[in-house]
Amino acid sequence: MSSLLFRLLVSASASALLLAGCALPPPRPAAAEPAPVTLREAFRGIFHLGVAVSQSQFSGRNVADAAVIVREFDALSPENVLKWESVHPGVTRYNFAPADQYVEFGTTHGMFIVGHNLVWHSQTPAWVFQNADGTAISREALLARMRDHIMAVVGRYRGRIAGWDVVNEAIADYGGYRQSPWFRIIGQDYLLKAYQFAHEADPAAELYYNDYSLEVPAKRATAVELVKYLQAGGVHLTGVGLQGHYKLDANTPSVRAIEDTITTFAGLGLKVMITELDIDVLPGRPGADLNARQSGVGADPYRAGLPADVQQALAKRYADVFAVYLRHRESITRVTFWGLNDAQSWLKDFPFANRVNHPLLFDRQNQPKPAFAAVLAAPRLAGVSARPAP
Numbered sequence: 001m002s003s004l005l006f007r008l009l010v011s012a013s014a015s016a017l018l019l020a021g022c023a024l025p026p027p028r029p030a031a032a033e034p035a036p037v038t039l040r041e042a043f044r045g046i047f048h049l050g051v052a053v054s055q056s057q058f059s060g061r062n063v064a065d066a067a068v069i070v071r072e073f074d075a076l077s078p079e080n081v082l083k084w085e086s087v088h089p090g091v092t093r094y095n096f097a098p099a100d101q102y103v104e105f106g107t108t109h110g111m112f113i114v115g116h117n118l119v120w121h122s123q124t125p126a127w128v129f130q131n132a133d134g135t136a137i138s139r140e141a142l143l144a145r146m147r148d149h150i151m152a153v154v155g156r157y158r159g160r161i162a163g164w165d166v167v168n169e170a171i172a173d174y175g176g177y178r179q180s181p182w183f184r185i186i187g188q189d190y191l192l193k194a195y196q197f198a199h200e201a202d203p204a205a206e207l208y209y210n211d212y213s214l215e216v217p218a219k220r221a222t223a224v225e226l227v228k229y230l231q232a233g234g235v236h237l238t239g240v241g242l243q244g245h246y247k248l249d250a251n252t253p254s255v256r257a258i259e260d261t262i263t264t265f266a267g268l269g270l271k272v273m274i275t276e277l278d279i280d281v282l283p284g285r286p287g288a289d290l291n292a293r294q295s296g297v298g299a300d301p302y303r304a305g306l307p308a309d310v311q312q313a314l315a316k317r318y319a320d321v322f323a324v325y326l327r328h329r330e331s332i333t334r335v336t337f338w339g340l341n342d343a344q345s346w347l348k349d350f351p352f353a354n355r356v357n358h359p360l361l362f363d364r365q366n367q368p369k370p371a372f373a374a375v376l377a378a379p380r381l382a383g384v385s386a387r388p389a390p
Contacts, residue, residue, distance in 0.1 A: 036386060039072045039361075042376050045387025046329050048112045050075030050336035052276070054344060055098050058105035065340055066105075068366050075112035077275070077336050078102050082115050083123040088149055091127060096156060103160050112334065115157065117165035117210065118150055119194045121180035129181040142185050147197045154201035163206035165241060165275070166198045167191055170226065171211055175218030177226075191226065195235035203236075210241035210275055215253035215261045227268050239271030239333065248281045248310075248317055259324050266331035274325065276338035278359035279317055279371075280347055281310060303356045306369075314358070315370035322378035329384065341366055 036042035043049045051073045056062040058076075069076075080086050081098040088094050106113040128145055131137055137145070154164060170191060172178045182190045198207050209227065214220045223240070230237045242261060246253065262272050282299065302310070325332050339345045341362035348357055361372040379386060 035380070036376065039372075039376060040074050042379050042386055043335075044074070046326070046379060046384055047332050048075040048334040048336075049073055050077055050112065050114070050334055051340050052077045052079050052116075052336060052338045053102070053105075053340070054079050055081055055101070057340065058102050059098070064366060065344075068362065069340060070109050073111070075114065075334055075336060076102070076106045077114040077116050079339075080123070082153065083117065083120070084128065084149065085123045085125050087153060089125060094152060099153075099157075103157055107160060112163075113161050114334075114336070115154070115161040115164040115205075117168040118153065118198060119146065119166060119182060119190070120168040121178060121182065122169070124181075129185065137185065139186050142182075143190075143193060146182075146186075146190070146194060150194065150197040151201045154198050154205065158202040159204065161202075161205065163208060163238065164198055164202075165210040166194050166207045168210045169212065170209075171219055171222045173213065173219065174216070175222045177222065188229070189233075191230060192233045192235055195230060195237060199236040206238035206271075207236050208239050208241045208273065208275075209237065210243065212243035212245055212276070213253075214240075214242050214265075215257040220261055220264060224264065224268070227265070227270065231268070237270065239273055240265045241273045241275035243338075244274040244277035244321075244335075245338070246277075246279045246317070246321065248279050248314055249283050251317060251320075255320050255324050258321060259328070262324070262328045262331060266328065271333045272328070272331050273333055274335040277321075277335060278338050278345060278347060279314060281306065281314055281358050282347075282355065300355045302358060306358045310358075311370045315374040318361070318371045319374040319378060319381075322375055323382060326378060326382040326384055337361065 039049050049072075051069055053069060053076055054062075057065045057069060060066070078099070081102055087096065087099055103113060105111075129137055129142065131141075154161075170178055170180070170183075177183055177188065186193070195207055198205070209223070209230075211219075211223060214223050227237065227240065242258075242265075246258075265272050281302065283301070306314070322335075325335055337360060339360055341364060342348075342358050342360050343364040345357060345359050347359050348355060358369075361369060361375060363369055
């Protein structure tokens with residue numbers, strides 16, 4: 001039977017049914033799009049969702065953590081293996097083996113790979129700033145060491161690490177430039193030189209400035225000054241990383257301060273990343289926490305677990321900040337959590353060791369907390385749809 005004759009017979013049959021008063025069965029509704037069940041699915045095509053990883057997680061030693069990382073995230077940052085003291089422990093000695101594993105892990109799982117970091121006042125060996133006899137190194141010699149380090153590290157991962165935190169935390173807590181050895185020995189132009197060297201080592205890599213507490217107006221003002229200084233110097237600066245170490249206590253910083261900070265740097269023509277997100281649930285300022293611990297007063301009240309009401313408060317705090325991020329999704333390219341689970345968090349040892357904090361989306365057994373559900377639901381509540389996988 002020809003296809004034309006078949007269509008005519010079907011049409012005639014349908015007309016006969018209608019004339020006989022028999023309605024055709026209604027068309028089946030289109031299948032509803034299944035709700036995303038992983039963070040990676042929920043934020044696909046909106047912005048990268050990343051996590052800071054430790055060597056045990058990307059080396060294959062911690063299989064359980066690695067499975068959650070691959071399932072939930074599409075971007076990686078290294079906690080320590082690319083910091084100077086780890087990757088370049090001696091004048092002529094490099095240790096690339098852990099960093100190679102980190103990059104291989106991200107490449108294997110199709111993730112956006114971040115390099116953290118190149119120039120920082122902390123976790124940089126003392127020898128970097130000294131001659132062999134312990135005296136202070138000259139400006140020219142320190143610039144040469146900086147260039148050698150950046151060319152070796154960035155050059156090794158050229159085309160594989162997509163973006164670098166070139167300079168980390170160059171601004172003092174209440175504004176003004178941090179008087180680090182980099183600043184004291186070289187001067188302000190150490191900032192320019194670091195970006196020039198990094199761009200030379202990998203012209204295609206994104207280059208970032210990364211810092212904490214840029215929601216504080218005085219510190220943010222210096223960061224704006226720094227960005228304009230770099231832009232005037234013609235360096236390749238792609239974006240600014242806002243570390244996102246927030247507090248649950250008094251919702252510090254406020255969502256208004258977070259939003260103002262995002263719009264400030266986006267207004268300078270930069271991409272914005274939230275690079276080290278966690279929410280400290282313990283009460284008080286860090287200094288007050290330390291004093292309370294010393295006096296035996298409850299600075300560490302959740303050793304037995306996080307009460308249900310605090311779990312809900314943490315979930316709401318995450319929901320509130322992600323609502324801000326999603327409003328500014330055209331400017332934000334990545335949100336990275338600083339650690340996978342509460343057991344991994346640096347906040348368990350800050351400002352003193354062995355305190356029990358609960359700042360992340362997964363608990364110490366890798367079980368999702370109410371905060372996980374809040375973040376997973378955030379795009380849907382904001383009316384933002386993830387894009388389908390290519």
